Amino acid sequence: MSARTRELFALIPASLLVTAGFTAVFVQREDVLTDLSLTYGAIFLGLCFAAHLVLRMTLKEADPYLFPLVAVLACFGLVMIYRLDEELAREQAQWFVVGLGAFAATIVFLRDYRRLENYRYLIAVGSLALLLLPRVPGIGQQTNGAYLGIGLGPVTFQPAEFAKIGVVIFLASYLRDTRQLLVTGGRTVLGIVVPPLKHLGPLLVIWGGSMVLLVFIRDLGSSLMFFGGFLAIIYVATNRLSFPLIGLTMFGIGFWFFASTVGHVQSRIDAWRHPFDQSLFERVGGSEQLAQSLFAQADGGFFGAGFGQAFTTLQGGDIQFLPAAQTDLIYALITNELGLVGACAVLLVYLLIAERGFKVAMLARDSFSKLLATGLTAVFALQVFVIVGGVTKVIPLTGVTLPFVSYGGSSIVANFVLLALLLCVSDKARREIT
Amino acid sequence: MNAPIARLYVLVLVMFAVLIAFTSRWSVFEADALNDNALNRRSVFEEQRIKRGLIRAADGTVLARSVPAQDDTFRRTYPEGGLFSHAIGYSYTTLGRAGLERSRNDDLAGRRGELGSVIDRVIGRDPIGDNVLTTLDPRAQRIALGALNGRKGSVVAIEPSTGAVKVMASTPGFDPRDLRSTKTFERLATDNDNSPLLNRATQAGYPPGSTFKVVTAAAALDSGRFQPNSTIDGNSGKPISGVPLANSGGRDFGPVTLTTALTNSVNTVWADVAEQLGKQTMQKYMKRFGFGEDPPLDYPDGQMLPSGEYVAGRGLVPATSRFVDVGRMAIGQDKLRVTPLQMAMVAAAVANRGRLMRPHLTDRVVDIDGRTVDRIEPEEQARVMSAGNADKLIEMMTNVVREGTGTAAALSGIDVAGKTGTAEIDPSRDINQPWFIGFAPAKNPKIAIAVTIERTTGGQGGVVAAPIAKQVMESLLNG
Numbered sequence: 001m002s003a004r005t006r007e008l009f010a011l012i013p014a015s016l017l018v019t020a021g022f023t024a025v026f027v028q029r030e031d032v033l034t035d036l037s038l039t040y041g042a043i044f045l046g047l048c049f050a051a052h053l054v055l056r057m058t059l060k061e062a063d064p065y066l067f068p069l070v071a072v073l074a075c076f077g078l079v080m081i082y083r084l085d086e087e088l089a090r091e092q093a094q095w096f097v098v099g100l101g102a103f104a105a106t107i108v109f110l111r112d113y114r115r116l117e118n119y120r121y122l123i124a125v126g127s128l129a130l131l132l133l134p135r136v137p138g139i140g141q142q143t144n145g146a147y148l149g150i151g152l153g154p155v156t157f158q159p160a161e162f163a164k165i166g167v168v169i170f171l172a173s174y175l176r177d178t179r180q181l182l183v184t185g186g187r188t189v190l191g192i193v194v195p196p197l198k199h200l201g202p203l204l205v206i207w208g209g210s211m212v213l214l215v216f217i218r219d220l221g222s223s224l225m226f227f228g229g230f231l232a233i234i235y236v237a238t239n240r241l242s243f244p245l246i247g248l249t250m251f252g253i254g255f256w257f258f259a260s261t262v263g264h265v266q267s268r269i270d271a272w273r274h275p276f277d278q279s280l281f282e283r284v285g286g287s288e289q290l291a292q293s294l295f296a297q298a299d300g301g302f303f304g305a306g307f308g309q310a311f312t313t314l315q316g317g318d319i320q321f322l323p324a325a326q327t328d329l330i331y332a333l334i335t336n337e338l339g340l341v342g343a344c345a346v347l348l349v350y351l352l353i354a355e356r357g358f359k360v361a362m363l364a365r366d367s368f369s370k371l372l373a374t375g376l377t378a379v380f381a382l383q384v385f386v387i388v389g390g391v392t393k394v395i396p397l398t399g400v401t402l403p404f405v406s407y408g409g410s411s412i413v414a415n416f417v418l419l420a421l422l423l424c425v426s427d428k429a430r431r432e433i434t
Numbered sequence: 435m436n437a438p439i440a441r442l443y444v445l446v447l448v449m450f451a452v453l454i455a456f457t458s459r460w461s462v463f464e465a466d467a468l469n470d471n472a473l474n475r476r477s478v479f480e481e482q483r484i485k486r487g488l489i490r491a492a493d494g495t496v497l498a499r500s501v502p503a504q505d506d507t508f509r510r511t512y513p514e515g516g517l518f519s520h521a522i523g524y525s526y527t528t529l530g531r532a533g534l535e536r537s538r539n540d541d542l543a544g545r546r547g548e549l550g551s552v553i554d555r556v557i558g559r560d561p562i563g564d565n566v567l568t569t570l571d572p573r574a575q576r577i578a579l580g581a582l583n584g585r586k587g588s589v590v591a592i593e594p595s596t597g598a599v600k601v602m603a604s605t606p607g608f609d610p611r612d613l614r615s616t617k618t619f620e621r622l623a624t625d626n627d628n629s630p631l632l633n634r635a636t637q638a639g640y641p642p643g644s645t646f647k648v649v650t651a652a653a654a655l656d657s658g659r660f661q662p663n664s665t666i667d668g669n670s671g672k673p674i675s676g677v678p679l680a681n682s683g684g685r686d687f688g689p690v691t692l693t694t695a696l697t698n699s700v701n702t703v704w705a706d707v708a709e710q711l712g713k714q715t716m717q718k719y720m721k722r723f724g725f726g727e728d729p730p731l732d733y734p735d736g737q738m739l740p741s742g743e744y745v746a747g748r749g750l751v752p753a754t755s756r757f758v759d760v761g762r763m764a765i766g767q768d769k770l771r772v773t774p775l776q777m778a779m780v781a782a783a784v785a786n787r788g789r790l791m792r793p794h795l796t797d798r799v800v801d802i803d804g805r806t807v808d809r810i811e812p813e814e815q816a817r818v819m820s821a822g823n824a825d826k827l828i829e830m831m832t833n834v835v836r837e838g839t840g841t842a843a844a845l846s847g848i849d850v851a852g853k854t855g856t857a858e859i860d861p862s863r864d865i866n867q868p869w870f871i872g873f874a875p876a877k878n879p880k881i882a883i884a885v886t887i888e889r890t891t892g893g894q895g896g897v898v899a900a901p902i903a904k905q906v907m908e909s910l911l912n913g
Contacts, residue, residue, distance in 0.1 A: 236438045281473055291473055297460040298468035299476055311476055321476065340461045344454055351450050358443045362436045370435050374442065381446045385453065392456035 003064040003430075004056045010068035011052060014075055015045035021079030024307040044075055047100055054104045058111060059427035066356050066426070069349055070404055070419055074412070076346070077405035080333060083308050084326050088407055095409040099416035106420035113424045117368060120173040127166030128209065130159035135216060149410075160222040161401070161414035164379050165421070167226055171206070171233045172371035179237040179367070206230050207247065211254045218264045221386045221398030225379060227251050232378035233371050236361075272396035289323045293332035293391045296322055304339030326407040328399055331391045346405070347388070354381045360422055363429040373425045376418050478527055482507040486542045487563035489522055489534060491572045492600070492797065497522050498535065498610075500563075509614075510535075516609040517579070518570055520633035521602040521795060523734075524610040529619060533633075534795055536734045538566050541799045541808070564807055565800045569598035574909040578603040581902040587887035588634040590778040591906055594873060594882045596812040597782070597791030599731070600910055601883075602775075604634040636731070636738045639771025640886055643855030643895065644699045644839075645869045646766035648780055648831065651696060653719035654707050655826050656788075656819035662693045662826050672702040674761035679705055682856075696830045697838035699854065701765045708764030716760055717753035722818040723780050723790065726752060730792045730815055731775070741772035766855055778884035781871040783816075784831065785851070785879035788824035790816045832876040835900075840870065842900035845908055849876035852903070854895035855886075864892050870899035874907050881910045 019041030048071050055062060074096060082089035110116065116123065134140040139150040149156045175182075206227070213223040231244040259265045271280055271287035275294065280287040299305060310333060311321040325333050335343040357377025364370045383403055390397035401411035460468065468474060485508050489498035497518055500508040510525045523533015531539060539545075544563040571591075578589040582605045591601035608630045613619045622630050632638060654660040668687030671678045681687065681701050687694070695703035708716055720726065720742065728738045742750050745757045753763060762768040775793065783790035792815040799808040819827070831851035834840045839854040852872020859865045868890050873882040883906060885899040 232442055236435055236442060239435065239438045276471060276473055278473075291471075294460050295468055295471065295474040295476060297457065298465035298474075300461050301465055302462055311479060335457060335461050340458055343457050343461070347450055347453060347457075351447065354446050355443065358439050358446075361439050367435070370439070374439055378442065378446075381449075385446075385449050388453045389449075389456075392453060392460060394452055394456050 003061055004052070007055065007064040007067055008049075008052055010065060011045065011048045011071055014048065014068055014071040015041050017072060018044045018075035018079060021075065021307075022082065025079065025083050044071075044078075047097065051100050051103060054107060055423065058107050059423050061430035062423040062427035063356050063360055063430075066353060066419060066423060069353050069356070070415075073346075073349055073353075073404040077330070077402075077407075080330060080405065081326050081407050083337075084312060084333075088326055091409075092407050092412070095412045098409065099412040102413045103416040103420045106417050107424060110421065111424055111427075113372070113421060113428075114366075114368060116169050117173045120170050123166045124170040127163040127170065130163040130166070131209075131213060131217060131222075133159050158401075158408065158410040160217075160219065161408075161410040162417075164222070164225060164229065164383075165376070165414060165418055168229055168233070168375035168379055169372065171230055172368055172375050175233055175237040175371055176367040182234075182243070183238050183240060207250050207254070210251065211258070215258055215262055218262070219398065220265060220268060220396060221390065221400035224386055224395070224398075225382045225400065228382040229375055229379035232382075233375045236374045237367075237371055268396045268398065272393065275393065289329065290391075290393060290397045292320075292322055293329050293397070294393060296329070296332040296336040297392070300336040300339045300343075302340050304335070304337050304342055307337055310336035324399075327401055328387065328397070328406075329391060330402050330406050331388050334405075347384075350381065350384045350403075353377075357381075357422055360426040360429060364425055365429060365432050369425045369429060373422060376422050380415070380418060479507070481543060482509070482527055484508070484543050485562050486510065486525065487544070487565040487802075489538075489542070489566045489568060491518070491568055491570045493572060495572050497568070497570070498525075512610045514572065515611060516607045517572060517575055518602070519607045519610050520604045520635065521568075521570060521599075521733075522610070523737075524613055526614060528616055529613060532631075532734065532737065534566065534568065534733065536737075537732050538796060538799075541566055562802050564802070567797045567800060568795050569593070569600060569797045570602065570795065571600040571910060574601045574906050575603055577909045578902070578906045579605065579607075581905050582887070585887050586628070586634070586889070587885070588638065588774040589883065589885050589902060589906055590635045590774045591881055591883045591910060592778050592782045592793055594782040594785035594879045595791065597793045597815070598797065598812075599793055599795050600881065601906060602633075602635045602795070604632070604638075606630045633737055634888075635774045636729070636733060638773060638888075639739050639741065639744065640773075640867050640869075640888070641770055641857035641859070642766040642772045642777055643857035643867060643869050644701075644766055645777055645780075645853050645855035645871045645884075645895070646764065646770060646772070647696060647699065647704045648784060648827070648853050648871065649720060649723055649725075650704050650708050650711075650716070650764040651692065651827055651830065652723075652784065652819050652823070653711055653715055654692065655823040656719070657711060657715050659711060660692055660707060662830055663691045665689045665691055666695065666703045666706055668695055668700040668703045670702060672706065674702070674705045674709065675759045679761065679765075693830045693833055696853070697833045699834075699839050704764050705761035709761045713754045713758060713760045716764065719818065720753055722816045723783060724776060724815065725772075726750065729773075729775055729779065732794050732796050732810070738775075739771075739773055741770075741776035743769045744771045745769055766857060774884045774886050776884075777869070777871045777886075778882055781852075781873050781884060782882035783818045784824055784827050785873035785882045786824075787821040787828075788817060788819040789814055790818050828876055831872065835872065839894075839896040840872065840900050842896055843870060843872055843904045843907075845874060845904060845911070848874055848911065850874040850904075850907070851876040851879075852900070854900060856893070856895045859889055865889050866891075866893050868893040868895040868898040870895050870903045872903055872907075874911060881907055883907055 022040045081092050133150045141149045149158050210223045210227040231247045235244045259269050271290055274280055275287040275291040312325050313320050322329050354377055361370050361373035364373055383400055387400045387402050389395045401408045403415045486500045488496055491497055496513050498512050501511050503509040523535040525531045525535040542563045578601050589601055589603040592599055606628050608622055668690040670681040670684045670686050679702055687700050725742045727740050743758050745751050759768045792813045794810050796810050798806050801807050828851050832849050835843050835850040835852045840852045843850050843852050850872055855869030857867040859867050869886045871884045873879040883903045885903045887898055890898055
């Protein structure tokens with residue numbers, strides 16, 4: 001069976017899932033059981049089939065499991081959002097179509113993704129510019145003290161979602177060139193390989209950049225995601241544990257410094273440490289979101305309260321149980337309604353995607369492809385860790401989306417582009433093997 | 435480069451394992467603590483989603499029901515208003531719960547153990563509450579409230595053979611429907627002159643006056659030391675605990691039998707009897723009657739007061755305490771504070787030939803399909819005295835209503851047994867606490883009752899309280 005045929009069959013469970021999900025929502029609302037859920041399932045299957053055809057024509061050998069796994073997540077997110085708000089789900093479905101468009105466009109135009117290397121500095125500068133856009137007066141928007149989005153007319157847009165891809169491309173390309181120099185040119189001090197200063201420079205720039213993110217954009221989550229992705233790439237490029245360790249230490253020092261000086265970061269950490277403190281709970285932008293997230297998970301228990309059973313809002317929105325349930329706290333909502341079992345299932349899908357992503361990196365033959373696939377996968381996995389870790393109080397809660405599941409156009413479109421790039425790398429790698 | 439990629443994947447695995455560990459921590463291991471967290475308002479709203487069961491009177495009258503409110507929630511309403519306000523209580527999200535609404539919450543909210551609710555959860559069904567059928571009699575309650583006529587006081591009526599509480603009146607009361615306004619609740623809760631939210635039947639500690647002589651008489655007869663015809667000097671001014679004790683109106687009775695001493699409520703005789711019996715014996719019989727602890731009523735602990743001797747700074751003490759003047763306690767003075775419910779239990783125990791039955795407000799719990807889930811069977815709380823000795827006391831108490839201080843409680847054609855009481859609250863201004871306890875018919879008692887009214891100017895138990903008891907008993911016996 002060819003890779004593409006396996007992909008096609010793997011899409012069927014995804015479509016069944018979306019059908020079953022909508023059916024569950026309808027049944028729960030005690031509406032008459034209509035064939036609407038079947039219609040939604042059919043449309044979803046049709047869209048996936050269209051994307052599959054694009055893959056079949058262009059990337060014959062690409063990994064067959066990545067796309068169906070993502071489809072499962074996307075349809076799952078769609079059902080969850082539909083259960084919260086039909087209007088939001090309709091918008092999300094539209095973004096899903098746009099995302100598939102971007103996915104197809106990326107595949108068609110960037111099939112030879114190594115051309116990206118020619119524009120690496122342009123991409124780097126562009127990414128940084130994107131990151132800083134939210135601070136531009138007039139279009140920048142502030143939520144909860146962090147500058148995360150920009151408004152362009154009716155559309156709000158989170159540039160960090162796209163910048164993460166650009167930064168990974170730049171790093172993969174840059175480190176492919178310098179990785180040997182970083183390893184061989186270094187001196188050993190106290191048993192640790194310290195790279196020569198001139199090559200350390202750009203890395204310091206990255207460190208500085210993530211610190212700027214932390215302070216200027218006040219986005220702890222993205223900062224962690226970028227820097228983590230950077231460390232993953234540099235570790236794979238050099239195979240020296242000392243680099244990520246030095247980087248982590250530097251990040252820790254910077255984080256500690258800004259945590260004690262920048263009010264926004266500080267209050268996030270206070271909320272993280274003491275979510276049930278009465279005064280923090282009542283403060284605007286305080287710990288209520290995290291506390292409610294934990295309460296929702298407790299309400300879910302092992303098997304969950306059932307689809308549509310969780311408290312989200314009451315009395316026409318006057319009482320909010322899960323602030324930002326459709327974005328930041330969607331994982332808490334999943335745990336609430338589907339329990340620990342459902343939450344683990346979702347995490348397992350992400351793990352499988354990460355596994356396929358790293359597999360792509362291992363199969364790739366050239367350094368750039370390897371580093372690119374590693375970086376994209378690492379950033380993707382880190383994003384899941386940052387938001388789920390925030391929601392479960394592993395780390396301070398920050399406003400990052402759960403890829404493909406959370407409501408949000410930028411997130412869906414950017415992650416489809418990320419997926420397209422991974423598939424391009426995969427296709428090339430597998431062609432070279434056979 | 436593949437080795438570091440593999441290690442990176444292992445790192446991702448570890449990180450996700452941490453996520454699963456933390457999700458388990460919140461959703462399973464620490465879930466109970468989170469659910470109980472004061473900041474977590476889920477349980478409050480969760481309960482609003484439950485359609486609580488009805489509370490019905492003995493005749494089926496609906497006393498409390500849940501009606502649909504917004505967002506698939508329910509809200510409580512009380513069709514009979516303030517008729518049984520204290521007994522039934524209330525259940526509101528803003529205020530919490532009181533009365534039967536509180537003590538029977540698990541039944542009303544449909545909580546039948548862990549397994550049942552787990553099954554409900556799995557099949558996604560909101561639990562439906564069971565209905566509670568009470569022992570309360572609306573007709574007699576209405577008569578009791580009417581007879582109290584706005585005065586501060588209480589009437590409690592119990593079926594002696596079962597302990598079923600038929601009447602639990604406390605005035606002033608409130609309409610539970612008004613409490614939905616927090617402002618009204620605040621006003622009523624801080625009205626210390628009238629204390630309308632206080633259930634005087636179970637929470638108010640009053641000096642019992644001469645009604646307590648029934649307890650003393652029970653101890654005297656059942657201890658075997660005295661008989662109804664035992665003769666004791668009944669002159670006024672006998673020294674009790676070294677201090678002269680006066681009879682009502684300073685009257686000298688001379689040597690009288692115990693029967694006469696009860697009929698005419700002779701203080702000096704009963705004080706003498708108690709001094710002879712001693713504190714130990716008095717304590718033994720008081721304990722059997724239920725003094726010294728919350729009554730075993732299906733009612734919230736916080737809304738019940740144990741009856742007994744209260745010493746300033748020490749609270750409730752047993753009759754054996756050195757602070758107790760046993761002679762004066764025996765006639766309902768000293769530091770006694772008793773509830774109307776306790777005195778109704780005293781009357782009921784005697785009426786049931788010495789067997790005190792556990793008082794209860796609930797007759798049975800019935801599920802939504804009409805099946806009885808739980809029936810409250812009559813249960814003996816204590817064997818207070820032998821049936822033979824109880825018969826002697828019944829005869830003595832019958833005399834009180836036939837020819838003594840309690841004639842105002844007499845019913846035509848039915849023998850009533852009883853005892854009046856008039857506790858002096860402020861002798862200088864002639865302010866009393868009148869009492870009547872009793873039961874009827876004396877030969878085969880169907881109802882036992884306690885009536886008291888707060889701070890009545892010049893009021894005597896036989897004049898003020900006995901007629902109220904008569905009306906309520908009449909209603910219950912004819913019903």
